[in-house]
Amino acid sequence: MAAGIAVWQAVSAGSQAKSAREQAARAKESAAAAERQARAAEEQLALARQQYQSEQRARDEAEGPRFQVDQGVDQVSGERFAEIPIKLLAGTYLDTVIISAAGQPDVRGFVRRVGGHGANVRPSIMLTNLAPGAAHTVVLELEWNASSPVNLRLDFECHEGAGGTRTWNRSYSSLLVDSPQPPSIVRRVRR
Structure with missing residues (x-):
């Protein structure tokens, strides 16, 4: 068992x-x-x-800025300048926008106004407190011998306002047109 x-x-x-x-x-x-x-x-x-x-x-990206960059005007006033109108069309409020035209051989830099050159030439310009609808004209000093027509590229570094932390980068181009010439004076000679 x-x-x-x-x-x-x-x-x-x-x-x-x-x-x-x-x-x-x-x-x-x-x-x-x-x-x-x-x-x-x-x-x-x-x-x-x-x-x-x-x-x-x-x-x-959808909430980011959209700008309108119009044709610039190629001005000659002792030196050669470009006046370019820009406008913030849409997007959020922007605290600062830094605009540059770096790396373009025909551009010396930004100046405050046509005729304002020399030591005041800067590689970029800063605009502050932009809301949709804000319009500005930026002025660049060009090389005197720049070939025409000049097509400038402007790079925008946009920083959100109202305490926001977002940034956007945009690039736009502006084809310069010659400044309108003042009408010539025609003299009539009496006979």
């Missing part, structure tokens, strides 16, 4: 061992499935973040 009990215990232990191995295999499969689910959840979270950031960038 002791031998029967020992056989029964051995069979029972074998059965328990088999059951334990099966449970361990199921636990291992379950852990692998849980790991796959965790990776899939992380990937979904990363995609959701990318989509949110993309939507945020699109919203920021």
